[in-house]
Amino acid sequence: MDSAVVTFLVVIAVLSGIPAWLTGSILKRHCEKDGASGTDWIPFGFLPYAFTRFRHPHRFAVVWAYLFSNLVFFGAIVTFVVIRFSK
Numbered sequence: 001m002d003s004a005v006v007t008f009l010v011v012i013a014v015l016s017g018i019p020a021w022l023t024g025s026i027l028k029r030h031c032e033k034d035g036a037s038g039t040d041w042i043p044f045g046f047l048p049y050a051f052t053r054f055r056h057p058h059r060f061a062v063v064w065a066y067l068f069s070n071l072v073f074f075g076a077i078v079t080f081v082v083i084r085f086s087k
Helices: 003-034 047-052 059-085
Strands: none
Touching (some): 003 047, 003 059, 047 059
């Protein structure tokens, strides 16, 4: 596998993982405060809470960033695995 591709995928995974972690921590804090269930160990584990009971002044931005950054993160990981094991 080309090292430039690996470097690119690692950078994409890191840059998308940071907002996924930060928005997940915001959702986790509000979820615990509301007494709702949800876990940050399961990918997209806070989506049911985020779409129903989550109340925040920047709700749309937090939920969109959580969803988008998780999708980009997992896309980079899946692309890496497919490229790595396709040869």
